[in-house]
Amino acid sequence: MRHNAKRSMAARIKRTGMAMLLLGLVLAAPIQAHARAVNDNVPLKTMYHDPYTxxxxxxxNVYRVSRVVTGQETTGIAFNRPNDLFVGENDQLFIADTGNNRIVELDASGQWVRTYGAxxxxxKLNAPEGVFAxxxxxxxxxxxxxxxxxVFGPNGHFLRAYGKPESELLPERYYFVPKKLVVDARGGLYVVIENSYQGLLRMDREGRFKGFFGANKAELDLMSGLKQKFYTQEQLDKETAxxxxxxxxxxxxxxxxxxxITGGGATSRLKLLDAAGIDRLGGKELDAELVDAAVDRNDFLYALDRRKGNITVYDPEGRDLVDFAQLTQDTWQRGMLRYPTSLAVNAxxxxxxxxxxxxxIQLFTRTEFGENFFAGISHYVSGDYEKSKPNWEAVKQSNDMIHISYQALGKIALSEGRYADAMRDYRLAYDAKGYSEGFWNVRQDWIQSRMPAVAGVLAVVLVAFRLTRSWRAAAWRKIRWPGAMxxxxxxxxxxxxxxIHPYEGFYRLKERRVPLLSLAVLVAAVVAAKLGSLYMTGFIARPADRGHIDLTRELLLFLLPWLTWVVANYxxxxxxxxxxRFREVAQASAFSLVPYVVFTVPVVLASNVLAxxxxxxxxxxxxxxxIWIAVLFFVMTQVIHQFDFMESAKNAMTTVVTxxxxxVFGAVMSxxxxxxxxxxxxxYREVLFRGWI
Structure with a gap:
């Protein structure tokens, strides 16, 4: 009986344990599913490149990850070091699966079609690194x-192979190791050969050598230039080429x-070459490790950076717009890249x-925001401003901090004759050129509609000013100003x-002590003029956000050179x-700044009315x-210190060096x-941390 009771107790404990285990699995399943969902929907880090700031x-996000292909689900064999991608005419995807010695073709939906070279x-292929169809x-x-x-046919059967072309123009030690390739409309092959500094190797459809194309230029540093200038030919021959x-x-x-793409170093070169080998991008040298690039049907260029693990998108005019995705060395998540090798873009x-x-291999699909963003840019660049309007309105509705949307809306308003709206949008885009076009038309309309009235008012004011001249002079003389004022x-x-008369003025100034109140008022006027130039200059002359002005920094950079001049000159x-004496140098230097006030006031006012x-x-x-201020400083040095012209010139140069x-001394001491x-x-923090006080 006792034995049966023990067995019954053990059975109940076992059933209870199994029930707890099943309950734990049931509870854990949603948690794991949720974690997987979080991992599968990691937001991509998308950065917009503001061209004005x-x-x-x-x-x-302009893109999201909609699919991940491992090869296992399509071919039964997981990818092993996929090295190159190419999208064909019907959006089928060709994959250079280097580690598996094969080319895999997937249809537009990512389903397996066939395998080449296995x-x-x-x-039979051996570590293929490039593919083109x-x-x-x-x-x-x-x-x-x-x-x-x-070369393989459309059905996957092997057709032919091209080895190293036979040509006297190719060096004997030219190693033919193809890495990437493309084929033009006439069947000509352009091949990237490993370590081939001569450029892309060109072959015709028969495999005959046709020359090199798109070679880079050698980088000539200062030391190389000096060697070219001073070394003998024998010494140059011993140098590494x-x-x-x-x-x-x-x-x-x-x-x-x-x-x-030319990569492999601290920087990379990105070129867009036409048939004549001219770079349409103007020679972009980027702080990146670019490994691949592609161009879509709307001429947007996509560049893949291995070092940062992101993709940069350039507009059809070669300006960088956005970059997205990011590098990870931790647990992999969708949208993250660890060692990217290639990208391709479909229709x-x-x-x-x-x-x-x-x-x-991940498939990045545009979001609704990305569709509007890129469609707006595409229409805008092609000149179809009206068609881009709904796209930019949608972009602005989602994000009102993107300046390019305001620039496009300003262009649309300008083309529709809504000049005030164009000025508003261009101002939000910090586009001085577009703002000026709208301002020109607004000013023209204002002049045409109000000029007679303005001219009449000015005439009345001028006549009244002349008629009351004697009365105003008498009234001015009656005012009893305090002595200090x-x-x-x-x-x-x-x-x-x-x-106007610097020599006479500085000679008179040398013989007297200017009150501190006068010097303070003079310096205050200079500071006020500087503040006016910062905050009141017209937008066309200073297209910047006034709220972002670092006033302390601006005033220090303005006044410190003057103060340093006073000390150094003395x-x-x-x-x-x-x-x-020091007092004479200081007060003369203050008087030398008067042209800044005299010129800045009309310049600031005029900047608000000029296109x-x-x-x-x-x-x-x-x-x-x-120039006027510099001349006054020079004359000041000559008069205050009683130097002749050459002594003053030497003193001025020595002062600048001082x-x-x-x-430099101030920076070191700081x-x-x-x-x-x-x-x-x-x-102090260590003492607080250890509780010693």
């Missing part, structure tokens, strides 16, 4: 391991232009991206007179037996102002002071 701004025989379905493979180009870098990948757009502007370390007014008149002149083409007048006035030394402060602060 040069900032990168986080914005809504069977034994002449068509022409409009007839013929597949060309950079059969890297076999050092050849293999300065070879241009070799292209590492290429693609071809619908117009037959070639996209070439829907969907992106297939291969990752050879994760052995997966009267003295300040007299000093300010002397400052204006000094502008020190240098004292060493050189100058007669000026962009007329701003050159303001540039001239500003240049004249700085100013630079003072700034750094040391910060380090000392940080040292004691860390000690």
């Amino acid at each position: 040069n900032d990168k701004v986080r914005m809504q 069977d034994e025989g002449d068509g 022409d409009s007839q379905g013929t597949v060309y493979v950079a059969d890297t391991g076999n050092k050849r180009v293999a 300065n070879r241009p870098p070799a292209a590492t990948n290429l693609a071809m757009d619908a117009s037959g232009f070639f996209v070439t 829907k502007a969907e992106l297939w991206v291969a990752d050879s370390q994760m052995n997966v 009267r003295q300040t007014g007299s000093d300010l008149r002397d400052a204006l007179r000094l502008m 020190l240098v002149s004292t060493v050189k037996d100058g007669e000026g 962009l083409e007329e701003q050159v007048l303001l540039n001239w006035l500003t240049s004249i102002m700085w 100013i630079a030394l003072i700034w 750094g040391l002071a910060f380090n000392l402060y940080n040292f004691f602060y860390q000690i």
Whole structure:
């Protein structure tokens, strides 16, 4: 009985344990499913490149991951180091599955169609790294391991192979190791050969050598230039040849232009070459490790960066728009890249991206926001502004911080004759040129409608001013100004007179002590003029957000050079037996800034009524102002210290050098002071952490 009771108890414990285990699995299943859902919907980090502020701004996703292909679900064999992708005429995807020595073809939906080069025989591939399919379905493979180009028919059967072409123009030690390739409309092959600094190797459809195309230029640094200039020919022959870098990948757009990538170093070169080999991008050298690029049917260019693990999109004019995706070395999630190798774009502007370390291929599909964003840019660049309007309205509705949408809406408003609306939108886009076009038309309309009335008012004011001249003069004389204000007014008149007659003015200034109130008012006027130039200059002359002005920094950068000049000029002149005292140098330097006030006020006012083409007048006035100030500083040095012309010139140059030394010394001392402060602060934190106080 006791034995049976024990067995019954054990059975109940076992059943209870099984029930708890099943309950745990049931409860854990939703948690795991939720975790998988979170991983499958990781938001891509999308950054918008603002062309006016040069900032990168986080914005809504323009792409999302809609599918991940591993190869196992389509071919029964998982991908092993997929190295190249190509999208064919019908959006079928060709994959250079390097580690499995094969080319895999998938249809537009990602289903397996056929495999190339896996069977034994002449068509057997060995570590293929590039693939291309022409409009007839013929597949060309950079059969890297076999050092050849293999060609297959549309049904997958092997047709022929191209080895190293026979040509006297090819060096004997030219190693034919194909890495990537494209084929033009006439059947000509353009092949990236490993470490081939000569450029892309060209072959005709018969495999005959036709030359090189799109070679890079050698980088000539300073040392190489000096060697070329001073070394003998014998010494130069012993030097290692300065070879241009070799292209590492290429693609071809619908117009037959070639996209070439030169990577492998700290920077990468991205080129868009026409038939003549001219780079339409103007030579983009990027801080990136580009590995592949593709162009869609609307001429958007997509570049894949292995170092950052992201994709950058360029508009049809070559300006970078956005980048998305990101690098990960942790647990892989959809949308994350670990070691990206290739990308390809289909007719829907969907992106297939291969990752050879994760052995997966991801399909990036545009979001609704991305569809509106890219459609708006495409219509805008092509000049179809009206068609782009609903796209930009939708973009603005989702994100009102994207300046390019306001630029496009401004262009639309301008073409529709809504000039005030165009000015508003262009201002939000920080586009001074577009704003000026709208402003020109608004100003023209204002002049035509109000000019007679304005002219009449000005005439009445002028007549009244002339008729009341004697009365105003008498009234002015009756005013009893306090002594300090009267003295300040007299000093300010002397400052204006000094502008026109600097030698006379500085000689008079040397013989007197200017009250501190007068100097303070003069410096305050200069500061006020600076503030006016910062906050009141017209948008066309200063297309910036006034709210982002760092006032402290601006004033320091404006006043510190003047203060440093006062100190440095006095020190240098004292060493050189100058007669000026510090007070004389300081007050003369303050009076030398008067042209800044005199010129800045009309320049700021005029900047609000002049169009962009007329701003050159303001540039001239500003240049004249700085030249005038420099002349006054020079004359001041000559008069205050009683130097002749050459002594003054030497003193001015020495003062400039002294100013630079003072700034360097100040920067060094600031750094040391910060380090000392940080040292004691860390000690203080350590003491607090250990509870010693």
